[in-house]
Amino acid sequence: xxxxxxxxxxxxxxxxxxxxxxxxxxxxxxxxxxxxxxxxxxxxxxxxxxxxxxxxxxxxxxxxxxxxxxxxxxxxxxxxxxxxxxxxxxxxxxxxxxxxxxxxxxxxxxxxxxxxxxxxxxxxxxxxxxxxxxxxxxxxxxxxxxxxxxxxxxxxxxxxxxxxxxxxxxxxxxxxxxxxxxxxxxxxxxxxxxxxxxxxxxxxxxxxxxxxxxxxxxxxxxxxxxxxxxxxxxxxxxxxxxxxxxxxxxxxxxxxxxxxxxxxxxxxxxxxxxxxxxxxxxx
Amino acid sequence: xxxxxxxxxxxxxxxxxxxxxxxxxxxxxxxxxxxxxxxxxxxxxxxxxxxxxxxxxxxxxxxxxxxxxxxxxxxxxxxxxxxxxxxxxxxxxxxxxxxxxxxxxxxxxxxxxxxxxxxxxxxxxxxxxxxxxxxxxxxxxxxxxxxxxxxxxxxxxxxxxxxxxxxxxxxxxxxxxxxxxxxxxxxxxxxxxxxxxxxxxxxxxxxxxxxxxxxxxxxxxxxxxxxxxxxxxxxxxxxxxxxxxxxxxxxxxxxxxxxxxxxxxxxxxxxxxxxxxxxxxxxxxxxxxxxxxxxxxxxxxxxxxxxxxxxxxxxxxxxxxxxxxxxxxxxxxxxxxxxxxxxxxxxxxxxxxxxxxxxxxxxxxxxxxxxxxxxxxxxxxxxxxxxxxxxxxxxxxxxxxxxxxxxxxxxxxxxxxxxxxxxxxxxxxxxxxxxxxxxxxxxxxxxxxxxxxxxxxxxxxxxxxxxxxxxxxxxxxxxxxxxxxxxxxxxxxxxxxxxxxxxxxxxxxxxxxxxxxxxxxxxxxxxxxxxxxxxxxxxxxxxxxxxxxxxxxxxxxxx
Numbered sequence: 001x002x003x004x005x006x007x008x009x010x011x012x013x014x015x016x017x018x019x020x021x022x023x024x025x026x027x028x029x030x031x032x033x034x035x036x037x038x039x040x041x042x043x044x045x046x047x048x049x050x051x052x053x054x055x056x057x058x059x060x061x062x063x064x065x066x067x068x069x070x071x072x073x074x075x076x077x078x079x080x081x082x083x084x085x086x087x088x089x090x091x092x093x094x095x096x097x098x099x100x101x102x103x104x105x106x107x108x109x110x111x112x113x114x115x116x117x118x119x120x121x122x123x124x125x126x127x128x129x130x131x132x133x134x135x136x137x138x139x140x141x142x143x144x145x146x147x148x149x150x151x152x153x154x155x156x157x158x159x160x161x162x163x164x165x166x167x168x169x170x171x172x173x174x175x176x177x178x179x180x181x182x183x184x185x186x187x188x189x190x191x192x193x194x195x196x197x198x199x200x201x202x203x204x205x206x207x208x209x210x211x212x213x214x215x216x217x218x219x220x221x222x223x224x225x226x227x228x229x230x231x232x233x234x235x236x237x238x239x240x241x242x243x244x245x246x247x248x249x250x251x252x253x254x255x256x257x258x259x260x261x262x263x264x265x266x267x268x269x270x271x272x273x274x275x276x277x278x279x280x281x282x283x
Numbered sequence: 284x285x286x287x288x289x290x291x292x293x294x295x296x297x298x299x300x301x302x303x304x305x306x307x308x309x310x311x312x313x314x315x316x317x318x319x320x321x322x323x324x325x326x327x328x329x330x331x332x333x334x335x336x337x338x339x340x341x342x343x344x345x346x347x348x349x350x351x352x353x354x355x356x357x358x359x360x361x362x363x364x365x366x367x368x369x370x371x372x373x374x375x376x377x378x379x380x381x382x383x384x385x386x387x388x389x390x391x392x393x394x395x396x397x398x399x400x401x402x403x404x405x406x407x408x409x410x411x412x413x414x415x416x417x418x419x420x421x422x423x424x425x426x427x428x429x430x431x432x433x434x435x436x437x438x439x440x441x442x443x444x445x446x447x448x449x450x451x452x453x454x455x456x457x458x459x460x461x462x463x464x465x466x467x468x469x470x471x472x473x474x475x476x477x478x479x480x481x482x483x484x485x486x487x488x489x490x491x492x493x494x495x496x497x498x499x500x501x502x503x504x505x506x507x508x509x510x511x512x513x514x515x516x517x518x519x520x521x522x523x524x525x526x527x528x529x530x531x532x533x534x535x536x537x538x539x540x541x542x543x544x545x546x547x548x549x550x551x552x553x554x555x556x557x558x559x560x561x562x563x564x565x566x567x568x569x570x571x572x573x574x575x576x577x578x579x580x581x582x583x584x585x586x587x588x589x590x591x592x593x594x595x596x597x598x599x600x601x602x603x604x605x606x607x608x609x610x611x612x613x614x615x616x617x618x619x620x621x622x623x624x625x626x627x628x629x630x631x632x633x634x635x636x637x638x639x640x641x642x643x644x645x646x647x648x649x650x651x652x653x654x655x656x657x658x659x660x661x662x663x664x665x666x667x668x669x670x671x672x673x674x675x676x677x678x679x680x681x682x683x684x685x686x687x688x689x690x691x692x693x694x695x696x697x698x699x700x701x702x703x704x705x706x707x708x709x710x711x712x713x714x715x716x717x718x719x720x721x722x723x724x725x726x727x728x729x730x731x732x733x734x735x736x737x738x739x740x741x742x743x744x745x746x747x748x749x750x751x752x753x754x755x756x757x758x759x760x761x762x763x764x765x766x767x768x769x770x771x772x773x774x775x776x777x778x779x780x781x782x783x784x785x786x787x788x789x790x791x792x793x794x795x796x797x798x799x800x801x802x803x804x805x806x807x808x809x810x811x812x813x814x815x816x817x818x819x820x821x822x823x824x825x826x827x828x829x830x831x832x833x834x835x836x837x838x839x840x841x842x
Contacts, residue, residue: 078568080568082558085429086429086430126731127731196568197568198568198569198570199570199732201732202571202671212730212731212732213731213732214731214732214733215730215731215732215733216570216732216733216832218568224427224428224429224430225429225430225431225567226433227567227568228497228498228831229497229570229831229832230497230832230833231733231734231740231741231832231833233733233740234739234740234741234742234833235742235744235745237744238741238742238743238744242496242497245433245435245496245497245498248426248427248434249426249434249435249458249459250426250427250458250459251427260454260456266455266457266461266462266463266464267357267360267461267462267463267464268460268461269355269421269460269461269462270355270356270357272459272460274423274425274426274459274460
């Protein structure tokens with residue numbers, strides 16, 4: 001499986017920094033040291049060009065490079081970075097879905113998306129089965145908006161293979177449902193994603209204990225940096241409502257059966273003129 | 284030095300507005316990196332010089348003139364309220380939740396806060412028993428605010444003995460462009476044995492805040508809080524009251540900039556984080572609890588307060604997200620402890636410190652005339668050590684290492700007599716005279732990173748405890764693990780029977796309480812009555828991060 005790395009253009013210009021250690025490597029692939037050595041050599045060859053190029057790149061590109069560099073090589077798992085437009089960037093891990101498609105975590109799963117994320121693994125004898133049933137219930141309620149705009153992501157905590165994930169989905173009757181995908185990746189990448197979503201324990205042993213893994217779902221709307229979380233167990237209706245709550249009310253799709261019951265004592269303000277928001281036009 | 288903008292001022296000069304808008308649009312969240320350990324343990328906010336600005340106060344909320352319509356125009360739908368005809372409002376208020384640029388310190392930037400009526404904290408409601416009121420709260424927040432905070436709101440009067448439709452519970456959410464009507468009858472809870480109002484049930488210091496499901500912490504962090512004070516014939520808010528029974532405590536709640544001769548001082552303590560540009564920032568992925576590294580009092584970072592050499596009443600409120608406080612005066616002097624959670628104790632207690640968990644209140648009287656003439660400054664400090672949002676460590680910090688929250692500047696003697704007093708007897712506690720019809724246990728636990736109460740996950744469509752009106756029960760609260768949970772139940776105030784098996788008589792917890800501070804391993808047993816209103820109420824952890832992650836139960840009062 002490919003290791004997580006910064007986009008290639010950035011990688012070239014920041015090659016004097018060591019990339020993160022890979023967790024999953026196949027014998028056919030070069031070792032980490034070899035990759036490092038190669039990259040350093042390649043990087044040093046490119047340095048003069050990089051210097052030349054740096055004069056030509058815009059300030060914006062340079063800022064983006066610096067930011068990704070900082071994010072990519074931060075030691076601590078779970079770091080995210082805020083952008084000037086108020087959105088946040090996660091590390092751009094390379095993951096693979098149940099059909100073997102390779103995706104980038106930040107670029108493909110986060111940027112511009114509205115989603116619910118949960119964590120699981122195929123062999124789980126604990127809460128995973130209940131969670132899957134629960135999320136399937138929420139999916140059924142949200143069917144009219146699934147895939148557009150709502151996405152469900154489930155991340156494997158145990159480096160399950162795409163085939164195993166696909167079989168798991170088939171077994172639970174959720175394979176082929178639009179807008180619900182399962183992802184696997186190196187443990188370090190999934191840990192980073194899990195930490196970035198806030199699902200971690202301060203005790204290292206507890207944090208690594210698969211049996212006690214999180215049953216929370218993370219809801220996100222990247223474009224307005226709206227985040228919330230609730231258990232992915234219990235009543236699927238509430239999970240469906242929490243999912244829609246990250247979408248602003250004026251954009252929120254009306255999903256019959258999921259909408260909150262009308263509040264007994266609130267009413268529309270006649271001729272209401274919204275105040276112009278201080279943060280510019282609404283997204 | 285740049286000019287300070289009073290966070291309570293709604294007027295902003297054009298230039299300041301342009302600056303603020305630029306920050307709000309371009310730099311609201313710029314260059315902030317969130318790492319997992321960053322916000323809880325390590326200070327990251329820019330340096331601010333303490334004691335640069337005076338303590339600020341919210342203006343009083345003024346009722347709309349008698350006979351005048353609500354601006355929103357719609358008539359009140361009386362049928363939607365319980366016992367509306369019985370307690371017909373005599374005062375009408377109209378308030379709006381809106382966005383406002385505020386700067387909590389001159390060295391910080393302008394942040395686009397969520398406010399009630401444009402100020403943080405929101406306007407102070409001055410309520411009185413026997414005067415039913417009606418309040419219409421409009422949601423005028425931006426439809427899609429970027430970053431933390433949600434534009435759907437619901438306003439809860441914390442510890443109000445109100446019907447569920449006016450309680451502002453997490454299921455009464457409404458979106459921008461809508462309003463919600465609250466009927467606040469301001470009645471004493473009924474004595475079940477006589478059917479008459481029980482004056483011993485009087486409350487004093489309440490507050491209101493947003494209660495949006497899943498987003499309470501974000502909305503409160505962004506500013507939606509305010510004081511809601513109740514007076515009656517005894518706690519009359521007049522230190523010159525001719526009524527011989529009146530307490531005549533130091534009186535006069537400041538009204539905005541009108542602070543002269545005001546000696547009844549509400550203080551809301553919050554802790555916040557700011558980014559490199561001094562803009563308010565929040566770790567939205569934090570599941571444990573959030574600690575800020577800047578201490579704010581009434582919306583300002585480390586302000587000063589000029590006091591006369593006389594008695595002052597302070598109403599302390601922990602309005603934070605997850606932080607517990609242990610308030611001390613820097614010289615270790617004692618003060619009179621009058622009320623816990625806004626409820627007067629039978630007798631004032633002389634204390635050196637006050638411990639408050641989130642949402643708890645304490646009314647104290649500090650007598651500055653006891654200070655020697657040479658003392659001109661005094662600090663209010665927080666000696667509770669807390670390193671993460673889970674729980675305070677239990678250690679008491681040395682005085683010289685404790686964060687100073689508020690500086691008192693003591694003015695020279697003026698010679699003006701101080702007519703206020705601290706009576707030797709305050710208010711007896713309501714009797715536990717209703718037979719107990721049942722006992723319930725609420726065990727707060729955590730499993731697979733999820734909060735559970737009695738092993739169940741919160742479901743607002745499920746009633747976890749159906750109680751019968753005009754009865755009483757015994758409830759047991761317990762917590763496990765290294766977590767503290769300031770548990771809060773709406774509508775009713777229980778009395779404590781014991782904490783960890785030890786009776787509470789003689790302690791500051793002997794009064795009625797609406798926030799039950801469960802520290803790791805604690806068990807609290809309470810006696811609770813159910814009166815006056817029918818419907819569903821929540822009970823939840825007031826560590827707002829825990830609340831937002833479904834540490835809640837629903838309990839219903841049934842006929």
